[in-house]
Amino acid sequence: MDGYDEEGRYKPGKGEQGKFHVDAFGGTDDRSYDFEIKPNLDACKAIFFRFSYFQLHPMSPVHPQRHLEKCWEACWHRARRPVEGVLVPEDQAAKIAEQVLRNICLDYEELPPEAEFTARVIQETAEATRDLVAGIRRKEADPQLHHDPEDRRYAQNLDLDRLQRAHPDRGFSDPEWNHLPDILRPLALATLSRKGIQGADAEDVFSDTLVELIREREESHRAPILDPTVFEEIIPLHSRIVQYRAIDWFRRKSALKNQPNSGESFDALTGDADRPVQFEDGSDTTLSFDKIYAECREALSAMEWQLIYHLYVAQTATVQDLVTNDAFCAKLGIKAGASASTRRRVINELVEEALEKIRENLIF
Amino acid sequence: MDPDLPERLLPARDLLSRSLVLHPRELAPAMPSGLAADLAARFTSRMDESTPVRIPLTERFRNWLASPSFGLAAAAAVVVGVAIPMLSAPDPATSEMFRGEAITSPSDTVRIAFIGENASVAAAIKSSGNFEAVAFAADAASLPGPKVVIDFGTGTVTAVDSSGSTIHSTPLPLDAKQAPDAVADAISRLSGK
Numbered sequence: 001m002d003g004y005d006e007e008g009r010y011k012p013g014k015g016e017q018g019k020f021h022v023d024a025f026g027g028t029d030d031r032s033y034d035f036e037i038k039p040n041l042d043a044c045k046a047i048f049f050r051f052s053y054f055q056l057h058p059m060s061p062v063h064p065q066r067h068l069e070k071c072w073e074a075c076w077h078r079a080r081r082p083v084e085g086v087l088v089p090e091d092q093a094a095k096i097a098e099q100v101l102r103n104i105c106l107d108y109e110e111l112p113p114e115a116e117f118t119a120r121v122i123q124e125t126a127e128a129t130r131d132l133v134a135g136i137r138r139k140e141a142d143p144q145l146h147h148d149p150e151d152r153r154y155a156q157n158l159d160l161d162r163l164q165r166a167h168p169d170r171g172f173s174d175p176e177w178n179h180l181p182d183i184l185r186p187l188a189l190a191t192l193s194r195k196g197i198q199g200a201d202a203e204d205v206f207s208d209t210l211v212e213l214i215r216e217r218e219e220s221h222r223a224p225i226l227d228p229t230v231f232e233e234i235i236p237l238h239s240r241i242v243q244y245r246a247i248d249w250f251r252r253k254s255a256l257k258n259q260p261n262s263g264e265s266f267d268a269l270t271g272d273a274d275r276p277v278q279f280e281d282g283s284d285t286t287l288s289f290d291k292i293y294a295e296c297r298e299a300l301s302a303m304e305w306q307l308i309y310h311l312y313v314a315q316t317a318t319v320q321d322l323v324t325n326d327a328f329c330a331k332l333g334i335k336a337g338a339s340a341s342t343r344r345r346v347i348n349e350l351v352e353e354a355l356e357k358i359r360e361n362l363i364f
Numbered sequence: 365m366d367p368d369l370p371e372r373l374l375p376a377r378d379l380l381s382r383s384l385v386l387h388p389r390e391l392a393p394a395m396p397s398g399l400a401a402d403l404a405a406r407f408t409s410r411m412d413e414s415t416p417v418r419i420p421l422t423e424r425f426r427n428w429l430a431s432p433s434f435g436l437a438a439a440a441a442v443v444v445g446v447a448i449p450m451l452s453a454p455d456p457a458t459s460e461m462f463r464g465e466a467i468t469s470p471s472d473t474v475r476i477a478f479i480g481e482n483a484s485v486a487a488a489i490k491s492s493g494n495f496e497a498v499a500f501a502a503d504a505a506s507l508p509g510p511k512v513v514i515d516f517g518t519g520t521v522t523a524v525d526s527s528g529s530t531i532h533s534t535p536l537p538l539d540a541k542q543a544p545d546a547v548a549d550a551i552s553r554l555s556g557k
Contacts (some may be wrong), residue, residue, distance in 0.1 A: 041487075069395050072392065080390065287383055348368060
């Protein structure tokens with residue numbers, strides 16, 4: 001059968017090779033994409049519509065179709081914006097999201113719990129989309145392709161490949177680096193100013209952050225500048241470095257001031273109720289669920305993930321929904337016949353425990 | 365969502381609630397019907413084969429003990445258990461039988477009485493273990509109710525019912541070891557009456 005391998009995975013034919021990329025990004029890519037298209041699609045549809053719903057996971061407290069729809073939405077949003085500043089056309093985001101969902105489903109005999117599945121789907125969607133965008137930009141030699149026109153943080157993308165090119169002797173010395181400080185400085189100085197670091201001190205910290213970008217990490221022996229796939233990822237990467245360097249600056253300053261006759265102590269800086277020093281960047285208040293899941297995966301049990309996923313992440317159920325769900329309450333260990341108030345109390349306790357673990361693992 | 369959450373947990377909750385869709389103003393298109401159909405076809409059959417969650421019998425029993433229905437059932441059982449004896453209480457003359465050890469009517473007890481003396485046979489019967497010690501009485505003739513009379517003088521074992529009629533009589537075995545069996549046989553005839 002043309003277009004399918006032995007396992008039913010779709011392989012673009014000769015004429016189709018790279019067609020998706022042409023449509024999506026105006027480029028061509030010879031990579032093949034393995035997603036499954038059932039030859040008996042009509043039969044599948046009949047099955048789907050005959051059974052009004054199907055259970056994806058026995059612990060699920062919500063309608064599985066609802067879960068898949070939420071998962072699809074998250075997947076599409078991530079394909080549309082794999083990283084802040086990259087924008088993919090809506091129709092092409094839909095194609096990417098569908099392909100990723102199909103490919104991931106091939107890896108499962110039965111679907112895993114919702115949180116795990118969703119985290120993986122959006123993570124792989126972001127990775128795939130970033131790879132595709134980077135490939136297009138590389139092929140077209142235009143680093144500005146698919147940059148969000150509403151992104152006003154800086155004027156223009158730089159060529160990431162050139163930034164990541166390291167000379168054996170001179171290291172990261174491509175002339176493209178001459179433009180990078182102009183892009184990063186306003187963002188960094190604004191962040192440092194919010195933290196109370198200004199003037200020459202801020203310039204010193206900023207210089208340190210640029211050095212940090214190309215310094216090999218002790219564990220991986222790899223410079224942070226090599227991590228991004230698209231240029232837009234440099235911005236949050238550098239932002240994190242700026243925040244760490246700001247903390248270092250305060251520590252150094254407090255160490256100096258803790259010397260005899262040196263004035264304020266670090267505790268005075270951080271504990272002053274009138275002028276508290278803010279180490280958290282209040283502007284960075286969003287975090288993708290796949291990152292939250294990766295950070296806290298081990299800390300929470302499967303049941304705790306299920307609870308907070310449905311209540312807060314996907315918002316596909318309320319506490320009241322769970323209270324009235326006998327099967328789910330049984331899974332939580334709540335005795336059959338327990339009163340609604342008892343169920344609510346137990347669920348609230350479990351939720352608070354799970355949120356506490358999230359809070360502790362993300363350190364805020 | 366949950367106004368009862370402690371304030372320290374609200375940032376974690378808010379972070380989670382914003383984590384799936386970072387740009388909520390953009391609306392995702394509907395899920396392609398073909399994708400939904402394929403996912404359903406892929407996972408429905410396996411889910412159909414999966415066994416439903418089964419709760420062990422002991423767990424069900426524990427759950428039932430912890431449920432309000434058990435409380436109602438227990439209360440009902442207590443009410444029935446108390447009310448029925450009260451409603452069907454016997455007359456005051458026999459009500460004292462509710463106290464102390466269970467007492468059978470004296471008229472129903474088979475007594476064993478000896479007439480004359482034969483120490484070895486009497487000892488064999490008493491020590492046989494087949495009869496209660498309280499069953500033995502010295503003045504058999506004056507006892508009411510059923511009795512077995514062992515007359516060493518005539519050498520007979522006689523079963524007399526509560527009306528005083530002799531319903532069975534057999535010679536007392538010469539072998540003392542066989543005497544208890546003869547007495548037991550006589551008692552069984554009274555009981556079987």
